[in-house]
Structures are given as C-alpha cells and as structure tokens.
Amino acid sequence: MADVLERADAQGAAAVTAQDKLKVIDCDIHPSLHARADLYPFLAKRWQHHLETYGGHLRTPFTSTTPYPRSSPLLARRDAWPPSGGPPGSNLAFMRQQHLDPINIEFGMLQVLDLLVVSQQNQEFGSALQRAINDWQLECWSRPEPRLKPSILVSQDHVEAAVAEIERCAATGNYVQVNISPRANEPLGRRRYWPLYAAAQAANLPLGIHVGGYGGHAPTGGGWPSYYNEEHHSNAHSMAAQLTSLIIEGVPERFPRLKFVFIEGGFGWVPAISWRMDKHWQRFRDEVPHVRRPPSETVRERFWFTTQPIEEPEHAGDLRAVIEWIGVDRLLFSSDYPHWDYDDAHSAFKIPLTDAERRKIFNGNARAVYALG
C-alpha cells in the first residue's frame, strides 16, 4: 500500500514538473452572473421587466431548479465560492487566483449556462438574453482578462435570430466559436438547424456543443431516470445521439469547412459508436447515400472532444487504448471550472503521456481548432 502510494506520488511529481512548464488551453470554463442585474446594461428595459416579472421558461417540470438535484450547491466545487460573496465563477479575481494562474492557463473558453439561453421557450426573450449574455461575456470577462475567450451562445430553436446573432458577434472578431446545446427540440442533424451551420462556417468558427439544456425530451432514450447518479450518464448518451445525427444526416459533408467540438460529454463512448456507425453504414449505405465516407473517418477529421469529465477505467492503462483509438489529435483539455466534476490539469490523467502528447492535448490541438495566435 505504502509502496503504491509512494510510486504514485513520484509519478505525480514528475507529471507536475512537466506540466508546470506547459501553458494550458482550457476549453470549458463557466463564468457566472453575480446577479441578474449584471445583464441589465446589455438587456433592453422591456426584457429586464420580463425577467423580473416572469423569469425564464424552459421545457422542464421546474422553472427555478433542475429536474435532478445536483451533488453540490450550484453544481460547484465546495472550495469555489468566492470569499467576497456571490456564486462560484462570478468573481474574476478569485477565478484568476484559484484557477487561471495556478494552472498556467494561456487561454480559456467561456461557456455560459446562466438562464439556459439555449432552452428558453419564449423565443423573443431567448433572443434578447443571448445577445445580452454574449455582450456580457465580452465586456465583463474577456476584455478585463484577455486570456478568456467568449463563445457566441445561441438560442438555436429560433434559427433566424440565432443566425443574426452569429453574424453580429462574428463581425467583432472577438468570439472563438458558436455554442449550441445537444438538447434542442430536434436532433442536431435536422435541416431546420442547417442555417446555423452555414453561418458558423461562413464566420470560420467551430461549432461548440456543450452538454445541458432542456428540449422537452426525456434525457435518455429509456425515459426519465430516477436519480442524478443515473441522469448524469445521459450527458454521454445525448452526445452519442447527436454525433450520429450530425453524421448520418450529412452535416459534415454539407458544410465541409465546419469543425465540431463536443464539450463535457466525455469521450470513452466515441470509439464504440464510431465502430457501430461504420458497421451500419457498410450495410445500409443505400439508405443514406449522402453519407459518402465511413463515419469513423469523418469523426477523426472533423470532430474534437474535450477531456472532462475524464474517463477513469479500473485499470488506468486502458485509458491509453481509448485515447489511441480516438486519436491524440482529437482531444482538447478542459477543466469545467468551477463545477464539482472539475478536472485538474496536473492530476486528471492517471497515465503517463509523452511530452508531445501532453503538448497536443493541453495546448496544441485547441490552438489549431480555435485558430488562436
């Protein structure tokens, strides 16, 4: 026991030394509103009034909480509450001190979950919120801390407004991706969403698909789970469903320059779904003749996956096989700060990585996908 621990400590120390020299690009950081009024400088009076009077309306049974109680208050690390008050992720100085500086973050991609813009059922309100949130990310986070890069968050079921928002934000040159939810009203490959993909491709921005959102459907194909423990797996199911939807509907072929980044859905399931898609594609090609290549080739060329929550197989070495099946080039490090399932850049990977692999996963891959200087 003691030997095992000592060895693990020694390996950890070696990894830390290598990691310390490496600047990290973190593809999933969640800033939070301190209070709703933070948005008011960017939100018309009419919608401020609406927010105060009616609040949000999502397609879930509850309006002020999640359908599943999370394992910690506001989903957060218990040590991430800023000492000066406010919710985790709401204080830039504390975020710098707790995360950006010690982890040696070179760039961090902002992912906003507040008010679940992507799922607002009042689409005019959702459109106003998306604009306010996108402006707030830029003015209150990225301008004071240029390491943090804003994403164009869109309320995707109002396609027309979402396209206009993509064009408005992209024109500023400040945003690094277009963000949509994997839990929309229809699967993401459906044609109603294609104008979003056309706009993202025209703006040369990757499409970031972050878990979460409420499209009104049960989170699993089997129905509504009973426990958070059970529901949490549905993040991966949803992502697998959207990967097949996008590929089998022919979206990568239709938009040949668009890059797809799957965020916070894990990646252990990717090899199995790729094998299965290939197998079915070989047998039923004439059902979907627009899918011209084996799906796994498309996955390896056009899709990237963020690493958190890292897979933790019983034998750590098995993680290596999974990474090799997917390809080291496809993985982008992410922490999910300040949420409870945060991955620490120093200790999340329980397997040795070569310096070259480490540089790709923690920096180079994201630098290329997001065209960071």
Place this chain on the structure above:
Amino acid sequence: MATRAQSTRWGEAMVRHVVATTSEIAPGGNKVVTVAGREIVVFHVNGEFFALRNRCPHEGAPLAKAACVAHLKSDEPGRFQRSRVGEMLRCAWHGWEFDMRTGQSFCDPLRVRARAYAVAVEAGETLAKGPYVAETFPVTVEERYVLIDI
C-alpha cells in the same frame, strides 16, 4: 513545538509536533497546518481529533474543504443505516469519500488512501516537563494540545 519520538515500525525516527490547542478547533471544524513541508488538516469530530494530508489522492483537492458526513449503508432498497456521523469526508470536488480515522477511500479502498497521521492529545503540563522544546508553537500548562507524529 517538536520532539524526536521513538522509532516507528519502519525503523525511521518520527517527530511529534504540537499543532493546535484542543479548544481552537471547533467540533465539526478543522485547522490546516504545515509541518515538515507537508500541508496537513486536523479535524475535530465527536470529541476526537484526526489528521490527514490536505490533498485528495484522487485529483488533489484540499480535504479541508470536504464535507464531513455520516457513513450511510444500505443492505437492500428502502432500508439504510446511518453511522459514524461526521467521521466521513466527502471531497469538495468529486465527492470521493474517505474515512477520517484511517484515510481509507470508499471509492477504491484497496488502492487509494488519503495519508493519515497518528494524533495524540496531551496536557500542557505534561509537555512542559520536557524533553519537549517549543519551536514554533507556544505551550502553556493550562491548555491541552493536539500532537501529530510525522
């Protein structure tokens, strides 16, 4: 305050360090101390004191920020037993549970363990008799002290 104690079973000399007065750590609370370069967290629960390395062996979260919970066990759906209230640590990040007494992990008990240190409580009067020498922590005869062996 530190002193050289008897040899351990591994044959290495351990040093006993005075790290706190018993009254300064509230029940259910903890104190983080740095001893011999190691950050250690001392918990006070149900009248006892426990000391662990302040680092979760899973991904490195500070254990001082963990929730102190009970051991909850169920033999079948619908029945449960709750015991050892406050003696289980639930890590602030991923919720890994550790036994404060031993550092044993409930997620991976055979392979992962938080480093635990032996703790003793001594009266200031005993400490003042020596051979202990106060180094960094002042000792008075009126107080009771928490000591850990490293």
